[in-house]
Amino acid sequence: MGDAVTHINLNAYKVDGEILETCLQAMHDGRPLLLVGPPGCGKVVLARMLAKLRGGPLRAPHYTVSQHGMFSHTIAPGKESVGEMDLARGGVLLLDDFPQFRRGVVERLGEEYRVESFKEAPGYLPIFTATSCPCGWLGHHSRTCMCRGSDTLKNYTKRVNEYMGQFPTAFRVVLGSMDPSEGRILSSPFAA
Numbered sequence: 001m002g003d004a005v006t007h008i009n010l011n012a013y014k015v016d017g018e019i020l021e022t023c024l025q026a027m028h029d030g031r032p033l034l035l036v037g038p039p040g041c042g043k044v045v046l047a048r049m050l051a052k053l054r055g056g057p058l059r060a061p062h063y064t065v066s067q068h069g070m071f072s073h074t075i076a077p078g079k080e081s082v083g084e085m086d087l088a089r090g091g092v093l094l095l096d097d098f099p100q101f102r103r104g105v106v107e108r109l110g111e112e113y114r115v116e117s118f119k120e121a122p123g124y125l126p127i128f129t130a131t132s133c134p135c136g137w138l139g140h141h142s143r144t145c146m147c148r149g150s151d152t153l154k155n156y157t158k159r160v161n162e163y164m165g166q167f168p169t170a171f172r173v174v175l176g177s178m179d180p181s182e183g184r185i186l187s188s189p190f191a192a
């Protein structure tokens with residue numbers, strides 16, 4: 001990426017150059033990407049953009065997806081059911097609302113990913129999204145987070161960290177935050 005690129009405009013969203021660079025780096029290396037930000041900050045828009053850049057499919061299974069839905073398996077002799085992970089090859093596998101996914105599915109995905117990336121770059125880019133807290137508004141410029149200091153928030157953060165522990169090489173990107181220490185990475189025109 002040259003220095004000239006400071007941002008790109010994505011529909012109604014403005015993507016900061018630094019963030020864009022991290023996303024492109026993840027795409028280039030085939031490293032997972034965790035996008036954290038409040039509802040509406042553009043996490044899914046960004047995932048869609050990356051799928052488009054890769055020229056491949058965007059698979060976004062619902063968080064209720066089972067292991068059978070996520071992973072390819074034999075249903076009868078000579079008959080294979082293709083799972084979301086394999087359907088995402090060449091493109092992006094988006095786990096929107098990552099902490100809501102079943103633990104067994106996430107653990108197995110992590111295992112498959114690690115085994116595969118040990119040999120070569122996996123043929124798909126895993127992208128996970130999460131809000132920074134259960135209510136979604138932690139760090140938001142105008143909305144009030146209702147979970148600060150609560151056990152719900154602690155458990156939520158623990159779960160995100162446990163899930164991300166399955167993907168040790170992942171990039172973590174914070175979007176739409178107004179906290180200067182985190183930087184403002186992607187913002188919508190509706191933000192202050």
Ligand SMILES: [Zn+2]
Nearest residue numbers: 133135145147
């Ligand atoms: Zn909250």
